[in-house]
Amino acid sequence: MAVQPQPQMPKVWRTETKPHKFCPGCGHPLVLKAIGEAIEELVIEERVVFGCDIGCSLLAWDFFNLDSIQTHHGRTTPVITGVKRANPDIIGIAYMGDGGGYAIGSQHLVNAATRNEKITVFLVNNTQYGMTGGQMAPTTLPGQKTETSPYGRDPETTGYPTLGPEMIAAITGPNAYVARGTVSNLRQLKRMVKRALENQMEGRGFSFVEALSLCPTNWGTNAEETWHWLEEDMAKYFKVGELKVPGEAKEG
Numbered sequence: 426m427a428v429q430p431q432p433q434m435p436k437v438w439r440t441e442t443k444p445h446k447f448c449p450g451c452g453h454p455l456v457l458k459a460i461g462e463a464i465e466e467l468v469i470e471e472r473v474v475f476g477c478d479i480g481c482s483l484l485a486w487d488f489f490n491l492d493s494i495q496t497h498h499g500r501t502t503p504v505i506t507g508v509k510r511a512n513p514d515i516i517g518i519a520y521m522g523d524g525g526g527y528a529i530g531s532q533h534l535v536n537a538a539t540r541n542e543k544i545t546v547f548l549v550n551n552t553q554y555g556m557t558g559g560q561m562a563p564t565t566l567p568g569q570k571t572e573t574s575p576y577g578r579d580p581e582t583t584g585y586p587t588l589g590p591e592m593i594a595a596i597t598g599p600n601a602y603v604a605r606g607t608v609s610n611l612r613q614l615k616r617m618v619k620r621a622l623e624n625q626m627e628g629r630g631f632s633f634v635e636a637l638s639l640c641p642t643n644w645g646t647n648a649e650e651t652w653h654w655l656e657e658d659m660a661k662y663f664k665v666g667e668l669k670v671p672g673e674a675k676e677g
């Protein structure tokens with residue numbers, strides 16, 4: 426019997442494999458849009474290995490037509506470090522939430538930054554643990570009510586919000602790129618994402634972008650309150666801008 430030609434899967438980039446699963450009003454899809462457009466404009470989709478953490482970031486695991494890997498909570502940074510060390514030609518992206526990056530995975534983030542691993546970390550800061558129902562995170566604001574701080578976060582007993590980019594800027598060498606963007610300024614966020622990826626492409630070193638983001642589901646906010654929380658309350662603690670740019674003027 427003659428061998429029938431097998432149908433070829435079209436080589437698609439813009440097509441999602443499935444509809445996304447984020448809540449209405451979530452900030453993750455905006456951050457992912459910035460990342461997706463940056464990857465496309467840099468024409469690196471064939472080289473990217475996209476790692477996502479446990480948390481709502483994992484809802485991105487079948488979102489892009491990229492080689493992807495999903496890890497235990499907080500472990501995306503060392504997994505992408507390993508992938509990059511095994512194959513330096515890839516562009517390694519570790520995508521995670523603030524719980525994954527600053528709580529359970531903080532040692533991995535600190536160690537990778539200190540060693541100037543040539544990977545890029547994108548961290549979504551929505552001030553709490555989104556996927557598990559809104560528990561307090563290292564980024565929870567003083568006074569913010571969460572599932573585990575029902576009377577509001579008390580800094581006397583639980584500390585102040587972690588300033589991730591400031592910490593990473595302090596522990597990295599001159600070849601790191603470090604910035605904080607926000608989903609309320611997507612153009613700027615995309616520029617930061619591109620610069621972070623370019624830092625890796627040029628072989629300079631570690632790059633890190635925190636994105637201030639939205640979680641109306643766990644914040645219990647309507648549309649107006651959601652943006653107010655991001656642009657007024659979060660902005661008081663988390664300053665948007667570039668903190669470290671190898672050899673160039675900063676934006677922000």
Ligand SMILES: Cc1ncc(C[n+]2csc(CCOP(=O)(O)OP(=O)(O)O)c2C)c(N)n1
Nearest residue numbers: 479480481482498522523524525554555556
């Ligand atoms: C090792 C491990 N510890 C705890 C959990 C439970 N867990 C799943 S998602 C999550 C919180 C995720 O929050 P965050 O990283 O801030 O991401 P978000 O969902 O807000 O995007 C936790 C604690 C887990 N899956 N694995």
Ligand code: SF4
Nearest residue numbers: 447448451481555640
């Ligand atoms: S729980 Fe929050 S972070 Fe998770 S998908 Fe819903 S809005 Fe987004």
